[in-house]
Amino acid sequence: MNSLYTYLFLAALLFSLGIFGVFQRRSLIGMLIAIELMLTGASINFMAFNRFLAPDPIVGQIYTLFIMGIAAAEAAIALSIIVAVFRRLRSINIERAQELRG
Amino acid sequence: MMNLWTLFVPELYCLLMAVVFFGLALSARPNPRRDYFVALFMAGVGVVVALACVRLEGTLFFEAYRVDLFSQVFKVMLAMGFFLVVCLCTELNGIEERHHPEFYLFLTTCTLAMMMLVSSVELLTIYVALELSSYSLYILVPLRRGHGVDVEAGIKYLMVGACASAVMLFGLSYVFGVTHTTYVVEIIQVLPGVIGTPAAIVGLLLVLCGFFFKLAVFPFHFWAPDVYQGAANQVTAYIATASKVAAVGIIIRMVALSGGNSKYLVDMLVTLSIASMTLGNLVAIVQKDMKRLLAYSSISHAGYVLIGILSMSAIGYASAIFYALAYLVMNLCCFLVVVKVAHDGSDLKIAQLAGLHRRSPLLAMALMLAVFGLAGIPPTIGFTGKFLVFAAAMEKGYITLVIIAMINATISLYYYILVVKAAYLMEPDEELPRLPVSIPTKVLTVALVTVMVVFGVFPHHLLEVARAAARMLM
Numbered sequence: 001m002n003s004l005y006t007y008l009f010l011a012a013l014l015f016s017l018g019i020f021g022v023f024q025r026r027s028l029i030g031m032l033i034a035i036e037l038m039l040t041g042a043s044i045n046f047m048a049f050n051r052f053l054a055p056d057p058i059v060g061q062i063y064t065l066f067i068m069g070i071a072a073a074e075a076a077i078a079l080s081i082i083v084a085v086f087r088r089l090r091s092i093n094i095e096r097a098q099e100l101r102g
Numbered sequence: 103m104m105n106l107w108t109l110f111v112p113e114l115y116c117l118l119m120a121v122v123f124f125g126l127a128l129s130a131r132p133n134p135r136r137d138y139f140v141a142l143f144m145a146g147v148g149v150v151v152a153l154a155c156v157r158l159e160g161t162l163f164f165e166a167y168r169v170d171l172f173s174q175v176f177k178v179m180l181a182m183g184f185f186l187v188v189c190l191c192t193e194l195n196g197i198e199e200r201h202h203p204e205f206y207l208f209l210t211t212c213t214l215a216m217m218m219l220v221s222s223v224e225l226l227t228i229y230v231a232l233e234l235s236s237y238s239l240y241i242l243v244p245l246r247r248g249h250g251v252d253v254e255a256g257i258k259y260l261m262v263g264a265c266a267s268a269v270m271l272f273g274l275s276y277v278f279g280v281t282h283t284t285y286v287v288e289i290i291q292v293l294p295g296v297i298g299t300p301a302a303i304v305g306l307l308l309v310l311c312g313f314f315f316k317l318a319v320f321p322f323h324f325w326a327p328d329v330y331q332g333a334a335n336q337v338t339a340y341i342a343t344a345s346k347v348a349a350v351g352i353i354i355r356m357v358a359l360s361g362g363n364s365k366y367l368v369d370m371l372v373t374l375s376i377a378s379m380t381l382g383n384l385v386a387i388v389q390k391d392m393k394r395l396l397a398y399s400s401i402s403h404a405g406y407v408l409i410g411i412l413s414m415s416a417i418g419y420a421s422a423i424f425y426a427l428a429y430l431v432m433n434l435c436c437f438l439v440v441v442k443v444a445h446d447g448s449d450l451k452i453a454q455l456a457g458l459h460r461r462s463p464l465l466a467m468a469l470m471l472a473v474f475g476l477a478g479i480p481p482t483i484g485f486t487g488k489f490l491v492f493a494a495a496m497e498k499g500y501i502t503l504v505i506i507a508m509i510n511a512t513i514s515l516y517y518y519i520l521v522v523k524a525a526y527l528m529e530p531d532e533e534l535p536r537l538p539v540s541i542p543t544k545v546l547t548v549a550l551v552t553v554m555v556v557f558g559v560f561p562h563h564l565l566e567v568a569r570a571a572a573r574m575l576m
Contacts, residue, residue: 015272022265031261038268045275053282060278066226067271070233077240078260084244084253094257 007048015041028082028092032075039071109160109169112152112177113221116214119144120207127203137202138191145185148213152181165285166224172574175567176220176351179427183344184213186434187336189546196334196447198247205245209340212238216348220355223286225274228352232270232312235348236263239341246334247447255332262325263315270312276305286359294361303366310356316349319408320377323401327389330397331449338393339437342400343430350407350426354419357411358575371412372503379405379510387517392440392450395517396433399476402514403429409507410491413498419572421490424565428475428487428557435472435550439465442537452521456528462537466525468547475554477518478511483558490565 014037021034043064050060086092107114122144126137156174161167187209197205215235222228240263244256278284280302281292296302315322330338360367382402389395407429410422442465443458444450459466475484488511492504539547557564 011272011275015268018268019265022261028257028261032264035261035264035268038265039271042268042271042275045272046278049275049279049282053279059284063226063275063278063284066230070230073237074233074264077237078257078264081240081244081253081256081260085257088253 004048004052007044007051011041011044011048013041014038014044026093026095028078028085028094031094032078032082036071036075039067043067106160106162108155109158109162110167112148112155112174112181113214113217115148115151116210116217119148120210120214123203123207123210127207129203132199132202134194134199134202137206138188138194141188141191141206142185145181145188149178149181149185152178161223163227165287166227167218167221168223169221170574171567172355172571173221173351175423175571176347177217179347179430180213180216180220180344183340183347183430183434184209186546186550187340187344189542190336190339190438190441192540192543193441193445194334194336194447195445196247196336197245201245205242205337208238208242208245211235212242212340213344216344219348220351223355225278225284225286229267229271229274232316232352233267235345236267236316239263239337239345242337242340243329243333245337246332251332252334255328259325259329262322266312266315266322270309273305273308273311276301277309280305286355290359290361293359294364297360297364297367303364306356306360306367307370310353313349313353313356314374314404317346317353317404317407318397318401319374319404320381320401321374323378323381323404326401327394327397330393330400331391334447335393335437335441335444335450338396339434339441342396342437343433346400346404346433347426347430350411350422354411354422354572355575357414358419360414368412368414371408372500375405375408375412376503376506377405378402378408379507383510383513383517386514389517390451390453392452392455392521395452395521396436396440399514399518400433402510403476405510406488406491406507409495409500409503413494413500415494415498416569416572416576417497418491418494419575420565420568421487421494423568423571424561425487425491427564427568428483431550431553432472432475432482432484435468435547435554436476438543438547438550439469439472442539442543445537452524453528455521455524457530457534458525458537460536461534462539464539464544464547465537468551469525470522471551471554473518473521475558477515479515481555481558483554483561486558486561490561 018034018038022031025031046060046063158169160169212235215231218231222231240260243259244253246252280296281289318326379402382398386395386398407422407425410418440450475482478485478488495504
């Protein structure tokens with residue numbers, strides 16, 4: 001278990017699950033959770049590279065702390081906009097938001 | 103110690119502005135005139151401050167933050183973009199009056215974050231600066247008054263943006279894993295040696311994805327039309343100008359990391375550039391809404407800028423910097439007309455431009471020159487920018503790419519001409535009153551037009567600055 005590749009594989013798996021979730025989920029909250037999964041994948045990568053390769057064993061952990069903090073800020077903004085969407089459309093299903101077509 | 107703080111003055115000044123607007127936001131009674139004049143004055147001083155600091159050099163915060171000519175030139179452009187967008191806010195009808203201080207507050211924090219972005223030379227600093235600028239924009243987009251499409255645009259922008267930044271972060275982790283460092287200076291030394299390994303190239307590409315989202319390069323473009331249409335006109339003007347300039351700055355810095363000897367990266371950038379240009383230009387043809395048209399035109403212009411960047415030479419980077427500046431001026435001029443014609447804060451249809459040459463000859467002339475500039479017709483600054491970018495690519499022998507870009511420029515001429523036709527040849531169904539254009543607006547319009555023409559004919563001074571800035575990267 002104590003090898004770099006185990007962790008890299010786990011991180012890549014989480015990241016892919018996140019991407020899959022963003023495309024597959026129709027609920028805004030579900031998409032937000034999927035994005036958090038992607039961020040977690042990146043965090044695990046940082047921790048793993050830090051543990052096995054980096055000369056300075058602190059950098060990766062600091063990164064992970066920052067990622068957690070920033071993800072919290074992002075979730076706050078996302079949830080507040082989701083509340084605004086819900087007030088306007090009475091739904092948080094992305095399919096209901098179809099007035100603009102990219 | 104004193105010396106170190108002076109390096110950080112433009113950013114500190116932005117922070118001070120943000121504090122002032124935060125204070126204004128706390129006041130009980132809305133007062134749009136006061137907010138506007140405070141913003142105008144402080145943004146004007148901000149340009150002076152950025153100009154005064156252009157010659158500074160040094161590093162800050164344990165080498166994580168580098169102040170050099172490259173970053174300072176971009177800071178001047180950002181401060182100018184911010185000032186010009188504030189100039190457009192005389193009638194900020196798209197946003198409720200009690201939200202005006204917040205509007206200026208988030209514009210300021212976004213400018214601050216972008217100034218930090220172009221100066222950051224450490225991966226975590228880059229990430230934090232990028233997120234701060236994105237979050238400010240996520241909030242600005244749904245601020246629009248009672249439209250309904252604004253929150254929809256806001257949530258789309260946020261979801262795509264959050265995805266792009268997660269992808270970027272994943273890429274950063276690979277770059278960290280391959281190079282074992284997070285400082286750009288050290289990465290530059292290590293990365294060209296290992297750029298052939300899959301982890302390094304995948305990492306760098308994923309990192310670029312995050313910035314491509316900002317620049318609206320294919321395949322991260324699909325937020326642009328919705329956000330441009332959904333956001334208030336002034337916010338759109340800001341997203342279309344200042345945020346694009348910052349994205350160009352950071353992409354140049356990141357691409358310069360590869361050291362110019364990665365064939366995969368060049369191939370990938372060529373593909374993205376061609377896809378962006380072609381898609382942007384073809385879809386723009388069918389647009390009826392002026393802001394959506396400008397959104398697709400911005401996607402195609404992202405493709406042109408990439409041509410300069412992917413040349414990966416000092417001249418290529420300099421031409422990209424010049425192009426970014428040209429794009430800033432031309433696009434602001436277009437949005438000036440959009441904001442003034444749709445002064446009630448609504449969306450502007452291209453058909454609504456009908457009879458503009460009679461309603462306001464000055465605005466019609468400015469629109470024509472700006473649009474011709476975007477299409478790349480001499481003697482405007484847009485032609486010079488395109489010429490420089492193409493010349494840089496020709497020097498590297500990318501002749502097919504340049505030919506495709508030329509064809510694209512010709513296609514784009516069609517829909518730009520449609521806009522000019524609407525403004526000059528079409529007559530409105532009913533007679534519309536003359537547009538009231540205030541003296542400051544006239545001065546601003548004339549200034550923008552002068553810049554577009556004068557620097558189109560005599561680009562040497564600007565080009566020298568761009569070259570000196572690009573030399574900092576090599």
